[in-house]
Amino acid sequence: MANTTPKPSNSTTIPASPAAPLASKITKLEQHAGSSTISVHGGEARCKPSDAITDSIVCASTYTFEDTDTIIRFIENNEQREEYGRYGNPNERVVERKLAALDGAEDAVIYSSGMSAMVGLLMAKLSAGDEIVFFDQCYHRSREFCFKHLSRFGVVTHQVPTGDYAAMEAAINERTKLLVSESPTNPHLTCIDMEQFVALGKSCEVETLIDATLATPFNVRPLQFGVDYVLHSATKYLGGHNDLLAGVISGSKEQLESVRNLRGIMGGINSPHNMYLLQRGLKTFALRMQRHNENGQAIAEFLEEHPRIDRVYYPGLPSHPTHAIAKQTMQGFGGLITFLVKDADWRETASIVDRVKLARIGPSLGGVESLIEQPLVMSYFQQTPENRKKFGIPDNMIRLACGIENTQDLIDDLQQALER
Numbered sequence: 001m002a003n004t005t006p007k008p009s010n011s012t013t014i015p016a017s018p019a020a021p022l023a024s025k026i027t028k029l030e031q032h033a034g035s036s037t038i039s040v041h042g043g044e045a046r047c048k049p050s051d052a053i054t055d056s057i058v059c060a061s062t063y064t065f066e067d068t069d070t071i072i073r074f075i076e077n078n079e080q081r082e083e084y085g086r087y088g089n090p091n092e093r094v095v096e097r098k099l100a101a102l103d104g105a106e107d108a109v110i111y112s113s114g115m116s117a118m119v120g121l122l123m124a125k126l127s128a129g130d131e132i133v134f135f136d137q138c139y140h141r142s143r144e145f146c147f148k149h150l151s152r153f154g155v156v157t158h159q160v161p162t163g164d165y166a167a168m169e170a171a172i173n174e175r176t177k178l179l180v181s182e183s184p185t186n187p188h189l190t191c192i193d194m195e196q197f198v199a200l201g202k203s204c205e206v207e208t209l210i211d212a213t214l215a216t217p218f219n220v221r222p223l224q225f226g227v228d229y230v231l232h233s234a235t236k237y238l239g240g241h242n243d244l245l246a247g248v249i250s251g252s253k254e255q256l257e258s259v260r261n262l263r264g265i266m267g268g269i270n271s272p273h274n275m276y277l278l279q280r281g282l283k284t285f286a287l288r289m290q291r292h293n294e295n296g297q298a299i300a301e302f303l304e305e306h307p308r309i310d311r312v313y314y315p316g317l318p319s320h321p322t323h324a325i326a327k328q329t330m331q332g333f334g335g336l337i338t339f340l341v342k343d344a345d346w347r348e349t350a351s352i353v354d355r356v357k358l359a360r361i362g363p364s365l366g367g368v369e370s371l372i373e374q375p376l377v378m379s380y381f382q383q384t385p386e387n388r389k390k391f392g393i394p395d396n397m398i399r400l401a402c403g404i405e406n407t408q409d410l411i412d413d414l415q416q417a418l419e420r
């Protein structure tokens with residue numbers, strides 16, 4: 001027992017991801033490894049309890065200390081171990097290390113959903129009087145949080161047309177703290193020129209955030225371009241099996257410290273079971289992405305040639321307005337395709353969706369099962385026609401999230417659904 005009275009602890013600091021025992025070999029390996037190797041081994045200890053090849057699910061809401069001296073050492077030396085379930089759990093830690101390795105990041109903080117990650121980051125980084133600037137094709141719930149809720153705490157949000165860097169620059173002032181974009185955007189698949197976005201942030205001394213949910217670290221790693229924070233809804237491709245919700249923010253340890261601390265207070269964390277599912281899903285992440293990319297490209301090309309299709313939005317097609325940026329910055333273009341049916345009203349468009357047999361009708365994307373939806377009757381049903389027009393959501397729009405089924409089966413199914 002220490003013979004001096006213990007100093008009060010800095011109780012706002014929550015330990016960062018503890019290094020896994022014997023993880024040093026893996027960390028060295030990760031620096032040179034490919035994405036499939038990182039998906040399988042990244043962030044994991046080489047030797048695990050019971051000599052098991054898989055991680056155990058650690059079901060504990062609290063963690064115990066051998067004696068008082070151990071507690072004092074833990075606090076005074078900021079030792080890396082678990083303390084209480086709201087600050088993290090071993091299954092979260094391993095997933096955080098794996099995701100950080102995939103993103104090429106120093107650290108990653110995991111949340112219970114993509115939106116929880118977005119709210120956590122914004123609440124940690126912004127104070128009353130601060131301002132943020134969004135590109136207007138960002139996920140509508142992120143913008144809704146800013147306009148309806150952050151505004152109540154005195155944070156001002158500006159929204160400018162996606163890809164209009166001059167408008168973004170004009171919206172920046174001395175109170176601006178964060179520039180936010182998605183790349184590619186949903187459902188128009190607009191890709192951001194990361195170099196220009198980062199250059200703007202750096203020249204104005206404003207931090208930058210990219211929501212790369214649709215790209216994933218397989219197709220683009222925004223941190224390599226100098227972006228400060230990357231957000232993924234892990235509910236989508238990272239989990240990949242339409243069976244869990246999670247979200248993650250990657251970046252530097254220093255910049256994420258306040259984010260991790262606030263998460264420890266908010267408690268938007270994940271159960272060990274959920275994290276085991278995500279870790280398991282991530283093992284095949286790179287393999288799945290190859291097939292999502294192949295399906296996306298082949299089906300976009302098929303649709304573009306089809307006489308009943310008016311327009312296809314897919315960044316892998318030369319007809320897409322940001323194809324050149326996509327080709328320069330991305331390894332592949334993902335599984336999401338948006339298209340417009342020629343001369344069709346909403347009913348005729350809906351009848352095509354209803355005739356599709358393989359893809360299931362539903363929101364979300366990035367899972368092994370293909371999903372299809374008509375944005376008008378899914379995410380935008382409650383919006384006024386004027387608002388839908390403003391968001392670029394016509395009645396004849398269909399969004400297809402290609403899964404990993406065989407390409408030809410998906411094409412044959414769409415072919416029959418498009419027959420009159």
Ligand SMILES: Cc1ncc(COP(=O)(O)O)c(C=O)c1O
Pocket residue numbers: 113114115116139182186211213214232233234235245246247364
């Ligand atoms: C681009 C993007 N970002 C964030 C989110 C939010 O993720 P979650 O549903 O996991 O909260 C979504 C959800 O659809 C999304 O499409």
